[in-house]
Amino acid sequence: MITNNMWRLGRLVRGCQCCGSLLRITSQRSTSLVRSCTSSVNVRYVRNARRRWRVIVPGIGLSLLAGAQWEYLHKHGYSIDIHDRPELLNDVVVTCYCCLPLRMTSRIWGWLTSIELPVGLRPALYGFYASIFHADLDEMELDLSAFPNLVEFFVRALKHNARPIAENANMISPADGKVLYFGPVTSCRVEQVKGVTYDLRQFLGDLNDSTSNRLADDYVNSLLKNPDNRLYQLIIYLAPGNYHRFHSPTDWNIKFRRHFPGKLLSVNPKVLKFMRNLFSLNERVVYVGEWTGGFMAYTAIGATNVGSIRVYCDGNLATNTVQWPEIAHPKEANLGYAPIAKGELFGEFRLGSTIVLLFEAPRDFRFCLQVGQTIKVGQALSTHSNDEPEERQIERRHLIMDVAQDWRDIWKPKI
Structure with missing residues (x-):
């Protein structure tokens, strides 16, 4: 009996030992399982945290940069003088x-468009570009493979007599492009497209002592050499597919050049429609002089992705450079009444942009253009300026008809 009890006690002890070992194994496995779950959760959390910071850090940097630019914009610049009072841009979208x-x-x-391309790829790439933007390759003087990069293709020369110069017109188109606006200038608020204006005084600046002391309403009249004349404007937009060299519109003498560093906003007509004063904000080069009709200002306006503006008679001109606040003011250069002939090559855009032509002419000057039409270099801008106004022509025709009727009455037999 004692033996049986001892045997049962031994089995009980061995069972307890097995249960203890099982408990230890179970606890070890559960601990390892918890540890593995915890480690996977930690790895997942770290990875998610890294992804969040990869998004958050650049976002914070861009936000700080935008905030700094916003503060600088409203403290220092891009003011528009309206009625002799500076006004900052208040529209949120524009700002x-x-x-x-x-x-x-x-x-x-x-820089990218100045990279030299392989000779074998040039015809295909330039041909693809021409097909997208509807550039006329038949007018080119050189073969496509002769242009080392895209910029040189942009400023390509044309064949001789590809742009005939109108001989019977005093003023011709200076560039190929689309006519955005034309007409007389009667005040400092000038149309850049129909219904949207820019400030002429801000655009040109005070050209001399007489204009600096004038009120805004008298500024336009102070530019005229002959008070009986009128100031006229023509705006031509150069699309990416257009010929990007610009020419002289008439025989004139350049007195000086004024370079405004400015912004490089897009001058696409769609942007011009909702952003007034864009011409007064953008980088531009103004050449002021005289022609037979009087005052003249020839302006080449920079735009987004315009690498630079080159003017052949002005070797010191440098556009689209690094702009610092302390040097962001107009830079002038005296050209000493440099003569330039009608139709003569004047400069080039390193990508498309806009030409603004302001000139003085008699009051009977009439444009033979339409807003939105395509125009080319050498095309006449008007009929003869010495032609009679339309009202005088109608009056003259009526007078001739009246005289003829009177003569018929005189020779009519009386009954």
Whole structure:
């Protein structure tokens, strides 16, 4: 009996030992399982945290950069003088658009388009570009493979007599492009497209002592050499597919050049429709002089992705450079009444942009254009300026008809 009890006690002890070992194994497995779950959760959390910071850090940096640009914009610049009073841009969309680093992107784009391309790829790439933007390759003087990069293709020369110069017109088109606006200038608020204006005084600046002391309403009249004349304007937009060299519109003498560093906002007509004063904000080069009709200002306006503006008679001109606040003011150069003939090659855009032509002419000057039409270099801008006005012609025709009727009455037999 004692033996049986001892045997049962031994089995009980061995059972307890097995249960203890099982408990230890179970606890070890549960601990390892908990540890593995905890480690996977930690890894997942770390990975998610890294992804969040990869998004958050650049976002914070861009936000700080935008905030700094916004503060600088409202403290220092891009003011528009309206009625002799500076006004800052208040529209949120326009201000955000002005905050974009368009000058940097334009310089990068200018560098990319200056990279030399393989000779074998040039015809295919330039032909593809021409098909997209409807460029006429039949007018080119050189073969497509002769242009080392895209910029040189942009400023391509045309064949001789590809742009005949109108001989019976005093003023011709200076560039190929689309007519955005034309007509007389009667005040400092001038149309850049129909219904949207820019400030002429801000656009040209005070050209001399007489204009600096004038009120806004008298500024236009102070530009005229002959008070009986009128100031006229023509705006031509150069699309990416257009011929990008610009010419002289008439025989004139250039007195001086004024370079405004400015912004590089897009001058696409769709942008011009909702952003007034864009011409007064953008980088531009104004050449002021005289022609037979009087005052003349020839302006080449920079734009987004325009690498640079080159003027052949002005070797010191440098556009689209690094702009610092302390040097962001107009730079002048005296050209000493440099003569330039009608139709003569004047300069080139390193990508498309806009030409604004302001000139003085008699009051009977009439444009033979339409807004939105395509125009080319050498095309006449008007009929003869010495032609009679339409009212005088109608009056003259009525007078001739009256005289003829009187003569018929005189010779009519009386009954």
